[in-house]
Amino acid sequence: MKNMFLSSSLVVIGSVLSMSSHADPMAVFKGQAIFLTANNSLTVMPDSPAQLSCRYDEVNNVFISASTTTPSSVRIPGAFDVKVVGNDAYVATSTLVNDVPTTNYVKYNVSACLPEGSFTPSIVRADLSAGKMTIPCVLADGHEYRVEMDQRGNSMNWEVTFAEPGCQ
Incomplete structure (x- = not known):
């Protein structure tokens, strides 16, 4: 039960x-x-x-x-x-x-x-009060990605929480 x-x-x-x-x-x-x-x-x-x-x-x-x-x-x-x-x-x-x-x-x-x-990627957008950042285009090892990051605590350290292929 x-x-x-x-x-x-x-x-x-x-x-x-x-x-x-x-x-x-x-x-x-x-x-x-x-x-x-x-x-x-x-x-x-x-x-x-x-x-x-x-x-x-x-x-x-x-x-x-x-x-x-x-x-x-x-x-x-x-x-x-x-x-x-x-x-x-x-x-x-x-x-x-x-x-x-x-x-x-x-x-x-x-x-x-x-x-x-031609496509020009948007600028990085950050909401520091919410601890969220979106990077619309990152070139890493020859591949393009859209990345979302969360702030770690109250520091200025960020961790990737989501990444998808391609720029938006």
């Missing part, structure tokens, strides 16, 4: 932690655009004061070529994560179906937001 209670408790705690972890905004830097999921939406904005090359067309439900300095948003209920692969943005969603959390994704062609041309 004790083991069953412990197992049930761990499942409940894991579910609560999993659901609460989806509340933080997620951002991806690609080309000269930032793709951000927060507040039940996907927002695309320029990574600098320069103009963005796309806007969201609500009538046709697509991103189209347009020059704007205003971020472009599309409402996606339950949006909690975004991944840009090639010319497509995959937005992960989480909703309740019969009181059971269900994860799905929505796909958008964002090629209009990723203009052709």
